[in-house]
Amino acid sequence: MSQQLALVSDPHNTVPFSAHKELPKRLVPPHVEALKPYQPGRPxxxxxxxxxxxxxxxxxxxxxxLGPPASALAAIQEILPEINRYPDLGGTKLREALADRFAIKVDNIALGSGSESTMANIIRAFLHDDDEVLTSQGTFIGLYVLVNAQGIKLKTVPLKNYHFDLDAIADAVNPKTKMIYLCNPNNPTGTIFTRDEFETFIRKIPDHVLVILDEAYYDFAAINPEYPDSMRYRLDNVLTLRTFAKAYGMAGLRLGYGLGHEYLIDYVNRIKLPFEPNILAQAAGLAALNDDxxxxxxxxxxxxxxxxxxxxxxxxxxxxxxxxxxxxxxxxxxxxxxxxxxxxxxxxxxxxxxxxxxxxxxxxxxxxxxxxxxxxxxxxxxxxxxxxxxx
Ligand SMILES: Cc1ncc(COP(=O)(O)O)c(C=O)c1O
CATH class of the missing domain: 3.90.1150.10 (Aspartate Aminotransferase, domain 1)
Structure with a gap:
């Protein structure tokens, strides 16, 4: 079927797009075709x-x-007259504050429009062709969606009594495994793996396998002495993900970050959209981070x-x-x-x-x-x- 190339004179063009079925089939790769549309709850x-x-x-x-922090709202108010400008490309002030918080360098931090965006950037930076991602069943669906959307093979092992089964994950590593995703505490089960369990696990994982440690709910679990706060280690093949969406009350603003070795973070920052996160999120994040x-x-x-x-x-x-x-x-x-x-x-x-x-x-x-x-x-x-x- 050939397309009609006709300029419509009516400025309120009401001519519908053609009922073209063949073009999408030729354009869309099979792994995208297989994606199920996101099913939101009813409005x-x-x-x-x-x-x-x-x-x-x-x-x-x-x-x-509790709603958003008042300190973040005040910071947004203050920066609002500047939204005609692009944000600071490097997110420098927020990254400096985070570097201070974790006693690391600015180069160890990648910001994102939500930690899910940083997760997407990590996936795009490191995975291709026959690489495989290994994780558990019954964890954050965002990870499954992002991996599938990239056409990367996802392997999962069952939960064990609603917990990540770290032994089974370590046993399932094969030569194609490029990345392991762990979520601690896990969404949706709320369970954690302990320091002992994590240390035993990480010893079994080869250095060339990247471990993503999603700690979106870190703040709620951190008081537990058994909880393995990933930033208390310095592991070269681990990337930690944290967010301002949960304990910091800013889910709608979209702000998260990844922490890890500078050689990994460098690639994540090369992949990320230059101006994410937006100017309001950067300002609000800086304020919220100091709002004890x-x-x-x-x-x-x-x-x-x-x-x-x-x-x-x-x-x-x-x-x-x-x-x-x-x-x-x-x-x-x-x-x-x-x-x-x-x-x-x-x-x-x-x-x-x-x-x-x-x-x-x-x-x-x-x-x-x-x-x-x-x-x-x-x-x-x-x-x-x-x-x-x-x-
Ligand atoms: C485990 C986990 N990781 C990541 C996210 C996404 O966080 P963000 O809003 O920072 O993209 C969520 C949100 O529900 C989550 O539960």
Whole structure:
């Protein structure tokens, strides 16, 4: 079919694109063709209208329920008149502050528009052709999507009692394994591997295999002496990922970073889009990084909320997996049980996360909220589960 090359005189061109089916088939590589479109939850506005609810409590995305730090808002306000300018290419001030924080060099830091962007940059920088990525089932879906989108082979081993099975991952390394992805605490299970487990694992991994240690929920787990804070080691084949999206309350601004040896970080910085992260994110990040009060309040809210929800979930007889992050995963036994709770909570104006997309169709994940939100969740769960308890 040949295309019509005609200039449309009407400035509000209403001529549709042709129903051309052949061109995409020839343009799109098979690994992109195989990608499933992202399935977002139903828009809150639509749900609100349908269910007659004014305000939704969002416990679905592991965000910070306290809102953004006031210090970050003030920094954004201050930099707003400069958004006609490109941001500092090197993100120098923020990288200097991070370098200070971790006692490393600026060259050990790659910024990104969210840690997921840094993850994408790492994948683009180091993986090609027959390289393989090795990880666990039941971990952050963003990783699976990025690897598949690059046409790279992804190998997974099963979770072991909802934990990363580091022994099985080490055993599965083969000559084509270029990268191993670990998530600690793991999303969506909330579980961690310990220092001993990590040290045993890393000794077994050849130096030429790159280990990505995703520590998006680091701040919530760091008080645990068993937790292996990757920045307490200096490992040449490990890249750590951290984010401002969770404990720092800035998920919508998109700011994250990677830490590691300068020879690796150099390539990540060559691949990244020159002006990510944007000017507002850089300014807000710098302010938030020094806002110990906000971080303290976040951790306190999480600790109290986690203690309350843990106790209440146990009283309700829910099978929860002990969590080291800002969310709790529950094993509900069947998909029907997940749907019943998910839909029941939606009708009460509470959004949580069913985990089919994570390959855990009988599980759901609930983010710790504000005290009032946690109480509303428990009241709603009481109602949904009450008839069952009487049986
Ligand atoms: C384990 C993990 N890594 C990375 C991300 C993405 O973080 P960011 O918002 O910084 O891209 C998330 C977000 O949910 C996550 O759970």
């Amino acid at each position: 809150p506005e639509e749900l609100k209208r349908e269910l007659g609810i004014e305000r939704f409590i969002n416990m679905a995305s592991n965000e910070n329920p 009060e906000f971080l303290g309040n976040t951790l306190e809210n999480n600790e109290e909320g986690m203690a309350y929800l843990t106790q209440e979930f146990d009283r309700l007889g829910l099978h929860r997996i002990p969590s080291h992050a800002n969310f709790i995963m529950c094993e509900m036994g069947t998909k029907e049980n997940v749907a019943k709770i998910h839909e029941g909570l939606l009708r009460s104006g509470i959004a949580i996360r069913p985990l089919t997309a994570f390959g855990l169709p009988t599980c759901l994940r609930i983010t710790v909220g504000l005290p009032e939100e946690n109480r509303k969740l428990i009241t709603a769960l009481n109602k949904i589960l009450a008839p069952e308890k009487k049986k």
